[in-house]
Amino acid sequence: MEIEFENTRTSRKEQQNGIEQILNKEINLFGGSFSSKKKEYFYRELSILMQSGVSLKAALEIMLESQEKKKDKAFIERLITKVVSGKLLSEAIADEPGFSSYEQHALRIADRTGQKEVITSDLYHYYLNKNKQRRQLYGSLTYPIIVMLTAIGVTFFMLKFVVPTFQDTFRQNEVNLPGITEFIIGISEFVSTNGWMLFFGSLLIILLFSLIRKTNAYKRFIGKFVLRVPLIGNHIKRSYIVQFTHAMSLLTKSKVPLVTALGLVKEMIAFYPLSSALSKVESQIMNGELLHKAFGRNPFFEKKMIALLKVAEETSQTEYIFNKLYEQYRDDLVYQSRQLSNILNPVLTLLVGFVVGIILLAMYLPMFQLSSLIE
Known part of the structure; x- marks a missing residue:
């Protein structure tokens, strides 16, 4: 299933801004360079865990345990804190510098449709093909x-x-x-x-x-x-x-x-x-x-x-x-x-x-x- 932008009530201008960063070569995250390779791993793990029936909070907690770098752990911890406080995944990521507008739009659709595992899988396959x-x-x-x-x-x-x-x-x-x-x-x-x-x-x-x-x-x-x-x-x-x-x-x-x-x-x-x-x-x-x-x-x-x-x-x-x-x-x-x-x-x-x-x-x-x- 693909990411369907027509199912949202965003304006045409908002839709354009949501996709304009789709092919950015490098994303800055964790205070440094977050490459397409790291994006591939992030969305892959998140998709697999949620497809297994794990909740978003539990998936993030499992991902936290596998992080070795302090900045990576700090990022996942911030996401968990925001999710626990009631924020949606798209809202939690929107507060983080470096995520593209395209990803934010896609995850917003995932929150609205309840298809986080599908959307994150689409994002994973995009970065997988790009890295290949x-x-x-x-x-x-x-x-x-x-x-x-x-x-x-x-x-x-x-x-x-x-x-x-x-x-x-x-x-x-x-x-x-x-x-x-x-x-x-x-x-x-x-x-x-x-x-x-x-x-x-x-x-x-x-x-x-x-x-x-x-x-x-x-x-x-x-x-x-x-x-x-x-x-x-x-x-x-x-x-x-x-x-x-x-x-x-x-x-x-x-x-x-x-x-x-x-x-x-x-x-x-x-x-x-x-x-x-x-x-x-x-x-x-x-x-x-x-x-x-x-x-x-x-x-x-x-x-x-x-x-x-x-x-x-x-x-x-x-x-x-x-x-x-x-x-x-x-x-x-x-x-x-x-x-x-x-x-x-x-x-x-x-x-x-x-x-x-x-x-x-x-x-x-x-x-x-x-x-x-x-x-």
Whole structure:
């Protein structure tokens, strides 16, 4: 059973505020960061206990016993105190900083309908799926990033410490150096001379990006740049499409008007190319454009999605179509993650070997000349 917002007497504005935080990446709770992973555990335990016939107060008391951190225990204790004093679960959570308006709305419906175990189960499955998508993305990119950092570290070490050793030997014996050796030695001298400048320059660039990362210009640049990266760009784009279709599936099931749902998702999506595309789609629909035509005008969306959205309009099955799109893109993302790992891992390993091999070759070529001079 899904969370039915139409069964409440909330206004449209209140309904919108109740869902606008559905895709927040991190929730601040317990005075610190309460990640989506902790949300998954919290709603899972609460749902299981209440499905077992345990009252809300008893469920919270059982959860309290399993908490190890003081801040977590303090949070559960506050909830118990509020529930005992007569507050509903939604009211108790509303007083706590960090819970999204979407969760508060959902739990308010649970209080009114007496279906706390169903609503908490829905919230648990939402965070479960969200965490799975995040792990898939991280799993695909973690190893390549580690390999690239290793390659940079190994290359820097060889240029800083290994190459100068060979360079001194060549100078002492006045060996004529091949072009590739002179090139590598030139890079080594630059790194040795400007090492600290490169280090602080890198820190300055990182600091600069951290200061401007929330600006639209930065988001626009990063978004366009990421989309142009071979293999990885398409994978990241697909992960945000999965997030978009999942959110639209949940919102349409909750009977949220289509234009309102697009506006909410637009604010939730952190990827500028997608959020910008949704802004245009929303504006076009408000001006009377059909859904599939509005999506079709933007190259960000694939033809498969546009074709299915056309079917959704003709059959009035928007909820069903968005759910099917989510399932298809989710399965495609899983397959693509495996393929990306299978391609990037050996390619990057070969790249590291190639860079190290070039440096060693450049250093050992003059050694053959040196050995002939000694003979």
